[in-house]
Amino acid sequence: MRYEFGLIVLVCMLASCSSGVDEPKPYTQAIPGTTYTVEMVPVHSESGIFWISRTEIPWDVYDIFLQFINSPDNLSAGIDAVTGPTPAYASVDRGFGRTGYPAISMSAQAADSFTAWLSLRAGSTYQIPTIQQWNEANADGGGAWHLWNSEKTTHPIATKEPNSLGIYDMEGNVGEWVRTPDGPRVVGGSFRTPPEELGLNSLLTPVQGWNQTDPQLPRSPWWLADADFVGLRIISETGETDE
Amino acid sequence: MQILLDCVSLAKQEKQMSDVTRRDFVKAASAVTAVGAVTLPTLPGWAIQENREPIKIGFIGCGGRGTGAANQALTANENAVIWAMGDAFEDRLTGSMNALVGEQGKRAEVPKERQFVGFDAYKKVIDSGVDMVILTTPPHFRPEHIAAAVRAKKHVFCEKPMAVDGTGVRSVMESTKLAKDNDTNLMSGFCWRYNYPLRATFEQIHNGAIGDVRSYFATYYAAPLWTKPRKENWSDMEWQMRNWVHFDWLSGDHIVEQACHSIDKINWAFQNEAPVSATAVGGRQMHEGDERGNVYDHFGVVFEYKDGRRAHLHCRQMPFSYNDNNDYITGSTGTCSVNGWTGSPDFAGSSDYTYKGENPNMYQVEHNELQEAIRGDRPTVNDGDFMAQSTMMAILGREAAYTGQRVSYEDVVASTTRLGPTEYALADLSMPVVSEPGTTKLNR
Numbered sequence: 001m002r003y004e005f006g007l008i009v010l011v012c013m014l015a016s017c018s019s020g021v022d023e024p025k026p027y028t029q030a031i032p033g034t035t036y037t038v039e040m041v042p043v044h045s046e047s048g049i050f051w052i053s054r055t056e057i058p059w060d061v062y063d064i065f066l067q068f069i070n071s072p073d074n075l076s077a078g079i080d081a082v083t084g085p086t087p088a089y090a091s092v093d094r095g096f097g098r099t100g101y102p103a104i105s106m107s108a109q110a111a112d113s114f115t116a117w118l119s120l121r122a123g124s125t126y127q128i129p130t131i132q133q134w135n136e137a138n139a140d141g142g143g144a145w146h147l148w149n150s151e152k153t154t155h156p157i158a159t160k161e162p163n164s165l166g167i168y169d170m171e172g173n174v175g176e177w178v179r180t181p182d183g184p185r186v187v188g189g190s191f192r193t194p195p196e197e198l199g200l201n202s203l204l205t206p207v208q209g210w211n212q213t214d215p216q217l218p219r220s221p222w223w224l225a226d227a228d229f230v231g232l233r234i235i236s237e238t239g240e241t242d243e
Numbered sequence: 244m245q246i247l248l249d250c251v252s253l254a255k256q257e258k259q260m261s262d263v264t265r266r267d268f269v270k271a272a273s274a275v276t277a278v279g280a281v282t283l284p285t286l287p288g289w290a291i292q293e294n295r296e297p298i299k300i301g302f303i304g305c306g307g308r309g310t311g312a313a314n315q316a317l318t319a320n321e322n323a324v325i326w327a328m329g330d331a332f333e334d335r336l337t338g339s340m341n342a343l344v345g346e347q348g349k350r351a352e353v354p355k356e357r358q359f360v361g362f363d364a365y366k367k368v369i370d371s372g373v374d375m376v377i378l379t380t381p382p383h384f385r386p387e388h389i390a391a392a393v394r395a396k397k398h399v400f401c402e403k404p405m406a407v408d409g410t411g412v413r414s415v416m417e418s419t420k421l422a423k424d425n426d427t428n429l430m431s432g433f434c435w436r437y438n439y440p441l442r443a444t445f446e447q448i449h450n451g452a453i454g455d456v457r458s459y460f461a462t463y464y465a466a467p468l469w470t471k472p473r474k475e476n477w478s479d480m481e482w483q484m485r486n487w488v489h490f491d492w493l494s495g496d497h498i499v500e501q502a503c504h505s506i507d508k509i510n511w512a513f514q515n516e517a518p519v520s521a522t523a524v525g526g527r528q529m530h531e532g533d534e535r536g537n538v539y540d541h542f543g544v545v546f547e548y549k550d551g552r553r554a555h556l557h558c559r560q561m562p563f564s565y566n567d568n569n570d571y572i573t574g575s576t577g578t579c580s581v582n583g584w585t586g587s588p589d590f591a592g593s594s595d596y597t598y599k600g601e602n603p604n605m606y607q608v609e610h611n612e613l614q615e616a617i618r619g620d621r622p623t624v625n626d627g628d629f630m631a632q633s634t635m636m637a638i639l640g641r642e643a644a645y646t647g648q649r650v651s652y653e654d655v656v657a658s659t660t661r662l663g664p665t666e667y668a669l670a671d672l673s674m675p676v677v678s679e680p681g682t683t684k685l686n687r
Contacts, residue, residue, distance in 0.1 A: 063563050072534060076472040087469045089501075091566040094584050095464075098565050213604045215434075216307035217314045218342045228584075 024049050026166070027240040032121050036061050040236060041167055045136045051236045052129060052137045055102075055157040055168050056176065057114070059093065062103035065117050082120065084113040085222035089215075094228045100156040102174045102231040108184035108206060110222040111177040111232045118234065124241040126234045131178040133235055134187055135200060139164045144172030144198055150191035154228075171198035174231030190229035298617065299326035301373035301397070303365045303388060305339035308402060309379025311606065312432070313339075316377060316400070317347045319610035324350045327357040327371040329364030331380075331484060336360060362667040369395050375428070375617060378402065381487040382495055383663050386411035386418075389429075393418040396425050398617050400610070402432035404503045405634040407495035409658035412635045419627025426623050430613045431630035433507045435586065437612065438605040440598045444581060444588040445511050452594035453574025456512050456552070460571040461505035462583075463558035468497075470534040479672035480664075489536030491641075492663030492675055496538045498525075498644075499637040502558035506640065507633035508570055508581070509546065509554045515629050518546040518554070518636065520651045525644030527677060529561050537675045544640035556640060647680025659686045 024042035031037065038061060040051035068074055069084035085106065092105040106114070108128075115126045129137070143160025150172075158168040172193065175186040182205075189202035210227035211219050224230060302313045302325055317323050325343060330336040336358055343351035359367040365388045369376060375398035378388045386406045392399050399422070406412045422429040435441050448456065471485045487493035494500040525542040527535075541559035548554070568583030577592025586605075590596045615621045639655045664672060 060563075067562060070469065072470070072472055072532065075470070087466055089468065091465050091568050091584070093566050095565075095567045095569065095582075098563065213606065215311045215606050217310040217339075217346065218307070219311075 024051075024239060026054070027051070029118075029122055029124075029126075029236075029240075031061060031064055031118070034064050036064060038118075038234070040239070041137075041165055042239070043133070043137045043165060045133060047132075048237070049239070050129075050133055051239050052133065052167060053234045054162075054166065056174055056231045056233050057103050058157050059098045059101055059103045062106070062114065063098075065114050068117065069113075082113070082117055084117060085110050086220070088220065088223045090225065092223050092225075094153075096154045096228070097156065101154050102157055102169070104154060104174055104228050104231050105224050106177075106230065106232060107211075107220075107222055107224055108177055111184075113222075114232065115234055122241075124236060124238055126236050128177050128179055128184070128232065129235040131180045131185065131187060131203075134170075134176065134178045134233075137165060137167055138170045138188070138199060139167070142168070142170055144169070144189070144195065145191045146172045146189065146193055146195045146198060147191065148195060152191065154191055154231075175202065175204060175229050176231055176233045186230050190231075192229045296322065297326075298323040298375065298614070299373045300324065301327045301329070301368040301371060301376040302339075303329045303368050303376055303378050304380030304384075304402075305330040305336045306379060309377060310339040310342050312377050312379055312400060312402065312610070313343055313351070314346050315607050315610040316375075316614070317343070317350055318607060320614040323614070325353050326373050327359065327368040328353050329359040329368040331360070331362060331364070332481075333360045365391060369397060374398060375400065375613075379432075381484065381493040382500060383407050383411075383487075383493045386414035389418045390414055393422045393425070393427065393429065396427050398428040398430075398613070400430045400432070400613055401630075403434075403507070403630065403634070404495055404499045404637060405431070405630050406638070407492060407499060408638060408660050408662045409635070409655050410661040412631050412638065412656070415627065415631045415634070419625065419631060422627060423625055428613060428616050428624045429627050430609060430616075430624045431626035432609070433504065433626065433630055433633060434605045434609060435504060435508060436511070436626070436629075437608040438586040438602070439600055439608070440586040440588065440602055441508075441581065443598050443600065444579065444586070444596075447588070447590070447594065447596050448512060448572065448574070448579060449514065452577065452590060452596055453572065453579055453592060454576030456572060456574050458552065458573040459509050459512055459554040460573075461502075461509055461554070461556045462567045462569055463502040463505045463556070464565060464567045465501065465558075465560055466564075466566065467529075467535075467540070467560045467562055472534065478669045479674075480667070480669050483536070483672060486534060486536060489530075489534065489538050490675060491536070491538055491678070494538070495638065495662075496542075496641050497540075497560050498542045498544070498556075498558055498641050499634070501560075502542070502556060503633060503637040505556055505558065505568070505570065505583075506637045507629070509556070510629060510633045510636060512572055513548065513552075513554070515632055516548065517632060517652050518548050518639070520649055521546050521636075521639045521643040522649045523640050523643035525641070525680075533674065537677045539644065539678075542640060542644050544643060546636065546640070642685055645678035645680065645683045646685050647683075648685070650685060654685060 026041045029038045039054040041054050042051050074081050111128055118126045142163030145155045162168045171188050175190045176188050178185055178187045186204040189198035193202050210224045212226050214225040328336050357371055376392045378401040382404045405415045468488050473482045483490050523544040525539045527539050530540045544556045546554040570581040572579045577594050580589045616624045643650045
């Protein structure tokens, strides 16, 4: 048995050497012009390798994006401006916490806008994961902030155990936007989800009720006034770029 | 004998009907469901066809929040129509109407002849034959608009705050009295007054759940609001108006424009008892550039009541910072904190009350209750006293910070300050100065 295992390892190593491809590694994506970074973890999937952020995107990083979008430079850039979230009138973080806490309440359009902005900044394509990719990254293990231990608030990212791929908060804390053939969905469950319903069991279709109490009309296309359980995570299909 | 009495009362009714106002008619018509079709020539075709007597809404100040309020008014009453609209800028009016038509269809279609643009648009809307008005321009203009609407005996929904200076609040106090005399509705946009959990919470507090309220601490820590970069063809006036939240004369500063919600809750807890005075700190630490006007980005106010009770407010609009919009109330026998997002209370000490009822959208509740009052299904609403006082308290806090002085409530009520230009035109307008504690005067 032990011999067989050793053989498999040896074969794998040889295969890896013979193909000349390095084992994909985690990497750190810097946000140019800031001290903030996003750690990306490789995941092997049927359709190849992709990298997924080790954590849910925290406010620290999302705020850089918001600041850029609403900077005078971007606002007066005309057709070259990046469109994205306008400042919210209400406290869209619900007072749960800002530094180190997952960004919440963004619409699917805002999540896409975030990845578009990051791609531009990083010179490499970032996206919202497909539901298949999300599921492949949702490996065994990992702790979760859920309805019964969260005290009805989000918690700082990466404060429960990671899963076997080293990824935090795939299940619980905040639900995460994913792409599906039927449009954007929110998956994984959140601090408001009972533990038995976490993971793929919690697949939510956005509805108007998620933005019912926005006192403005048109209602914000960027912020969800009634969906404090929605956050985001990103993927890259190309991995680290040499620049 | 009975027949005679009936005849007398009938004659009385006829006399009353002879000078009946349109407002009374709407009230009466909806009270008597079997009322026959009345086809006034001004009604839209569909209303005549469907035998319905619409409530005609005049909508003045067509921004995002105003459009939301108009949508809620239409949702509250399927017989309501947007009859006329007014705004300083045509693009804002058109955009607003398109959004409303998208939500409510033809009831929001306002013909060109009743779309009014300019600083006097409010007069034309009020004179266009409406039953009620929605007043949602920048707050600077509110006192004048409230006064005109109340004088014309229109029902009013007016967003908070009601004014930006003592001069404006005094006008609102006069309008409040006139609306009471006329028995017309005057509803404020202090929306927490229409939040079910918070109503239950303050009912508990007023009934002694935490003893006497000794101290109140309220927070409104939020992020900076939007800015609109200047366009070449905009005059100074247009640029300031389109960036109205950043100019004290238009918005009252964020303590008056935004944190007034927290101040109104303080006022609610103290049952509309005016504070004696206020001291405050405030400043402009993060705001830079002309787009951010002349407002401060943080205030800390202590309102002093007689008998040494105090209420504290901290508010700020700063980026990347911890946000919190809560209320922490200390009574002589217990405490209550209120989550500013949901309005749900957390009692401790002498009460363990928890709210288990419904929590409908408070913005919709406002308009449902206003329409019910207009129909006569509930007593006439007059929010004037508390809305004027809460606005006055917010101005008191701002003035204590701006001047650096301990300012008495009495003095701010009597203040002769009137912020902003006295004549309105899309023309040159100097940049208002940033107030400096120790230098800026209460009467300026």
